[in-house]
Amino acid sequence: MVLKTGEEYIESLRKRGPLTIYMLGEKVENPVDHPIIRASINSVALTYDLAHNPEFSDLMTAKSVITGNTINRFCHLHKSTEDLQNKVKMLRVLGQASGTCFQRCVGMDSLNAVYLTTYEIDQQFQTDYNQRFIDYIKMAEAEDWVIDGCMTDPKGDRSKRPSEQQDPDVYVHVVERRNDGVVIRGAKAHQTGAINSHEHLIMPTLSMRNEDKDYAICCSVPADAKGITYYYGRQSCDLRRLDETEAGDVDCGNPLFGGQECLIVFDDVFVPNERIFMNGESEFCTRLVESFSAYHRQSYGGCKVGVGDVLVGAAASIAEYNGVEKASHIRDKITEMIHLNETLYSCGIACSAAGHKTPAGNYLVDLLLANVCKQNVTRFPYEISRLLQDIAGGLFVTCPSARELRNPETREIVEKYLVGAEGVDTLDRIKILRLIENLTLGRAAVGYLTESMHGAGSPQAQRIMINRLSDLEKKKKLAKNLAQVSD
Amino acid sequence: MVLKTGEEYIESLRKRGPLTIYMLGEKVENPVDHPIIRASINSVALTYDLAHNPEFSDLMTAKSVITGNTINRFCHLHKSTEDLQNKVKMLRVLGQASGTCFQRCVGMDSLNAVYLTTYEIDQQFQTDYNQRFIDYIKMAEAEDWVIDGCMTDPKGDRSKRPSEQQDPDVYVHVVERRNDGVVIRGAKAHQTGAINSHEHLIMPTLSMRNEDKDYAICCSVPADAKGITYYYGRQSCDLRRLDETEAGDVDCGNPLFGGQECLIVFDDVFVPNERIFMNGESEFCTRLVESFSAYHRQSYGGCKVGVGDVLVGAAASIAEYNGVEKASHIRDKITEMIHLNETLYSCGIACSAAGHKTPAGNYLVDLLLANVCKQNVTRFPYEISRLLQDIAGGLFVTCPSARELRNPETREIVEKYLVGAEGVDTLDRIKILRLIENLTLGRAAVGYLTESMHGAGSPQAQRIMINRLSDLEKKKKLAKNLAQVSD
Amino acid sequence: MVLKTGEEYIESLRKRGPLTIYMLGEKVENPVDHPIIRASINSVALTYDLAHNPEFSDLMTAKSVITGNTINRFCHLHKSTEDLQNKVKMLRVLGQASGTCFQRCVGMDSLNAVYLTTYEIDQQFQTDYNQRFIDYIKMAEAEDWVIDGCMTDPKGDRSKRPSEQQDPDVYVHVVERRNDGVVIRGAKAHQTGAINSHEHLIMPTLSMRNEDKDYAICCSVPADAKGITYYYGRQSCDLRRLDETEAGDVDCGNPLFGGQECLIVFDDVFVPNERIFMNGESEFCTRLVESFSAYHRQSYGGCKVGVGDVLVGAAASIAEYNGVEKASHIRDKITEMIHLNETLYSCGIACSAAGHKTPAGNYLVDLLLANVCKQNVTRFPYEISRLLQDIAGGLFVTCPSARELRNPETREIVEKYLVGAEGVDTLDRIKILRLIENLTLGRAAVGYLTESMHGAGSPQAQRIMINRLSDLEKKKKLAKNLAQVSD
């Protein structure tokens, strides 16, 4: 059976060889059971469990274009604009169910981008990368892998190209070429779900020139490959997760689910030939980067909308708990949250509906509209979050810890004074307030805000693309025609 | 041949019986040749001419679902979500080509809304409105009609229902019922392209109750029906159109194209039974109003985007003429204009792609997303227009008239001092500046700004729908699940 | 008596020698009685009449620091931060009373800027410009002059300095030096109230270098000097002013008051020595431009706020006339209009309160805050205007002309159907709608929107100053201190 359950996925993580992971100054021996890491694993596991849930299985699965098997959509090559739209809908459902980043879309987006790029390289250079990659996809489908799409290099001095850096390793590159493969060195930063993955699908991070050929490397290595070290990124309110009590759960806001970002260091890692999908064809880095970015910018029009639904729901819940749900300004602010959130969704759907078939046969989103989508994602979640803070009232940043509610000395007094509308349980009110803290300042804010800003490329990257893709010359012609400028 | 040319369309207007039209205190005897009206007719004529243009004929035409004939898309019942998207694309093309409102979409949107509503009325009441309406559509297709979708009543005192008004006539209603038809009285305000239409398809303007049955009337009358009077709305800079010289053309900004808004008064107009499509079934007013509004709110995600392209083009042109096209802040502002404009387009496409088949068989847009689309249209064009004014520099409001450039006494001096970047013709620069005036303050601003605000319903109308359609209860459940509130 | 009345001011305009004025292709022989020009003269006349109005005379007048006489504040050298604040308050009152640009502040701002700059030039070069200028101010005070602060050159190719232009005349410059004075040539564009002034106080438009010395000229010439030609700028809806009937007044929106912008060409105009206040001291152009700009950017925190009050009042009036003044979303939008308007006022007051004494002895606003003030003025009026259009409903762009209300054939029907809330006169409703058109699209929109954008420097000019004046190094130090970066 191809479709793993969440439980089977977690088991598969345990079966990997040992990983070298550093977090908070120490080596983590058992990542799967570490409370901080486990919350992020739970989010990924949802992508497996919902595939078995009849309500969502249509969205969560697809028929493989390679084998015809029913597979998890995260392993799927999109074969229509409807597929592209279904991807967005699936991500929205997962954002709704996890309230955070579930980490698996980078892999899906890199699968599709590498697929179309290898085909185009082969067309020009008579290489056989695409067939290799099809074989790779077969394994991914069969094993129901989580793939870490591994793109962003640390970059060092940003005013210099890879080959000009003082330390060449700040971009991943080939340091040795053998008959049976290559050895790579370097690091990838901001790697979402790195430790929760089975494979790292490594891609170059920007357009490369001839002199950067060693950096034009696309390949895959298993998460437990020799030479890899993980440095766990710490995030807002991370330590609350260490309090594994019920009170700790309350103060976490979202006790079950979290995200994960790591720095991955590749210290002379060997890659066998069959896992190499680009090797020096620097002409195609731009195509790979731009198509991957477009897919991933589309993704944000789904996943962040799902989390946005949680913010809207939190706003409506706390308004009710505070007894102000009928105030016209509250209703209007909630309407604005919905409006902004659905605008993002519209952008996700539109770049999908306007997608097109690539020469390789899979479908790619409309590049301009995908960039427009992401650009809005760098703005509206911040305003949605601000509106939620407005509606919440200030208690979510001044509320005593839930331990005060467990302590018999203090419980009654705290419950007495933090009471809300009649009939509302004070603890429920506090739980929603802590969820709001989590979403707007805490662990989930990292994903909902900062990741919305910088994930899939920072705002300026989209602006450059929007400008380039907009056909200004044609628009000038329109204006001049109407003004009767001969020109 | 079903597809008229623009020229044939204009001829068909001349063939109508005489219309009673008042403008600027006088009766207009020959509307087709009146310079103010003619500019608006030119815009409508584009919808005919482009159907014959091979570059656009795919978008501009469709196969009738009734007869199988190739017809103008403006007469079409949408038969797929692709049709809905093509409608948006067609409107964008026309906005680009006219730089203003081309007035014909209200008819297309009312055709589709009345079609689906009559079907649903028939299902409930065993009436035969739908068949009557199909016959009507056949004529519309065969004659390639411009239909004025006629919805907005003057409304009088807005705190009262139709049947409570001091003067019952401020809403169109039935004043006499005969065997062969009904007599109606009242008025419709803000009627886009009223005089340029062949038919007025009259619809109720809001939800009606039992006691408002006389107001629950949907029917059609020809533009030259006995008892109709037109009051031409005057608009910003309208008088410039009266200067029919070359200099006048320059100062018009957009010499060829304009829009049109009228107050239509129905003074006891007879409607035969075969043109009545709802008659007292007040339960279905909401369905008719909401589906029409949704179609029309979608429209704005096309037509205003096309005009937005003209604003972008005007910005890029004037930047070039001023010699500042490479300044980073200019480039960034143009990028922002494009970004906002493409966001509107994304909303137009998304509500189309998310459309669904109605019981009657035609396709309806997603109601929530169509409202989201229009809500954005009440905002972004204002910002796009502001950015264009920023980029333009102040000359578009301080420039001497073009007559100074025709007057040999003054021409050389004005040309000398209004010179721009080297090699740019001063007159061309002025033409673009006047186009910018036209788009942001003048005749086209009425369509691009105020109509974007109030056309297809004012902003608050969309907010009410967005709130109602958003399933807040489900969203509250999502938040409570994550916070582990039992509830 | 120093303080003229409005009537005396108008008489003083008639007493000037003949001016050469071109408008709409013709020479204007009698500007004072030309209906388009007269509306702009009426606005200036308010600055005289209100000085005699006991309610406003405290604000409108001041004690001269030179003679001790009571003078119109527009001729005043500010002698305290209270004076600077009173200037802002005076401008707000005039904006409220005229609903448009009253044109006289440019002169006040140039008086203060030239005063402090001439003093500083004298300190460095032992010239006697300041004494000359004091003599000039005495005349300005005694004659209660309107001075046109004359700064903006047409600029030609903006990528080149004045001395590099193909045509040297696109910047005003000295073409002949005589014992008794200089001869200047060139033009000034966008000259607010040019024809309504007694004097043109000419200033360089930007920082100059050594090689631009001929362009570093500051001097004054009378409005009727030999060699001056005026080209009247045409503006949105200008032709409505030509309809001098009561119906024309209604359709003008603001029948009495308007603005004025001209291109002034100086064709070898002689300037006697006593009217020269800078002559080649290019080092001081920056000081003159920056101080003038700061004063003038402050001004916008007063005059536009006054016009903003009219927009707020129009919003509240039309809401009442439409019968929706109690709707919560209407109230909220009006609150937002007020909030934005008062934010602008706060900026006008703050840069005044933070002002300081110059070496010359008069007071200068805080440069940073004055630029911040103007930057907001390039944004908020557009949003205030958008909100007014929202509240107004669409009738202000679809309403028949007022002539239909004078025509006995049509009057009753138009009144019947354009009726508003009970008890409201339909004509009153239309008058307010036309005022709204005037303020947001028509003649006053030029002043309230476009002039807010470009007057006193375009937005980017303020951004450059804001960046330069903000002491980033100190702010970096603050952050590093807190983060305990040694640095």
Added chain:
Amino acid sequence: MVLKTGEEYIESLRKRGPLTIYMLGEKVENPVDHPIIRASINSVALTYDLAHNPEFSDLMTAKSVITGNTINRFCHLHKSTEDLQNKVKMLRVLGQASGTCFQRCVGMDSLNAVYLTTYEIDQQFQTDYNQRFIDYIKMAEAEDWVIDGCMTDPKGDRSKRPSEQQDPDVYVHVVERRNDGVVIRGAKAHQTGAINSHEHLIMPTLSMRNEDKDYAICCSVPADAKGITYYYGRQSCDLRRLDETEAGDVDCGNPLFGGQECLIVFDDVFVPNERIFMNGESEFCTRLVESFSAYHRQSYGGCKVGVGDVLVGAAASIAEYNGVEKASHIRDKITEMIHLNETLYSCGIACSAAGHKTPAGNYLVDLLLANVCKQNVTRFPYEISRLLQDIAGGLFVTCPSARELRNPETREIVEKYLVGAEGVDTLDRIKILRLIENLTLGRAAVGYLTESMHGAGSPQAQRIMINRLSDLEKKKKLAKNLAQVSD
């Protein structure tokens, strides 16, 4: 000597009787040395130390209007509009120096509000509250007290008045009246700096009616009074403060300074007559609340601007460290941050400069402009924070902990890969990134964002005041005059 040093202040806290404090489920026995609390005490201590710093002593001190002594400005009754402006400047300096909330302004604002209100009560009721309060102020000055202005009740069901609540204690009220004083019960929520204060100056939280007389109580009790319990509010990233190592300091972002919010419960606390300043005069609750709110809304135009300066500095620092400080989009975003921040400052200065003398003799800010100031503070800091996150890049949420930089196993690798522009120390870069996390998501974000939203009243509270104070009738008259509506 009246002016304490920071050290003396901390000593004075130790000298208080024991406080009952709960935090994280436990009693805190020694708050002064608790690492979480200590950071907030350090911020308050700055308000003492800077008074001794010659650079700031002019701002930080004032001459008492009561005794003529030089006192800390936080104990001062403002005696001029200059004083009001100096308050704003002082708060800006402290925001710059602490990067967080320094907690002492609530006391200053309540001193001034209670002073003017007691005077007005006395005038009407021949009471002697004002003299009592002057005696109280003398002590505050002499002891250089931190006073906790204690206003916000928990409020329970917000749709009900105090006397209608199920539990009357959700508003502080008098439960017993004795000859020598009263006994009060209830709680105050969101109490900034509660534990760091010497006194709680209790005020009613809203307008009261006759039936709410027991709630119309204004009085003061010492922080260590019998019957008071403190519940420490937990906040984003609070646990990082518990890591008292150098690495912990780095990860705190702002190792020295923090804020503090508590729930204070008054369980039958006795107040002697001489500390009662209102007792049942419900007519004056509105005056007290509105004047306190206005003072406190003004405060935000100072303190948040100072913190905003730190955000600007952090942006400029990280841009430099990343090597992108010259990119035009980076410069433009920093300019926007400055612009927004200085707009807030302008609002703080303007409501001060427009202040007026009260009947009691101290100065009160302009109520309308103070509300406008705070309304902007509920918006711009969010946008400033968003821009900082944009400029920062994503590393501030993915960076490994500083312990990895202390661990010899990992240090070199982390330093190698997190390198920035040449010459920049990697640890310095990380310190600034952690400061950015602190300011936009962590502990300081609570103060800079959420407190900006809800402190001194939530946004809707200001909108109600802005609407009420704006004299709409006068503005309607302006519009009608211009439109020549007789009315």
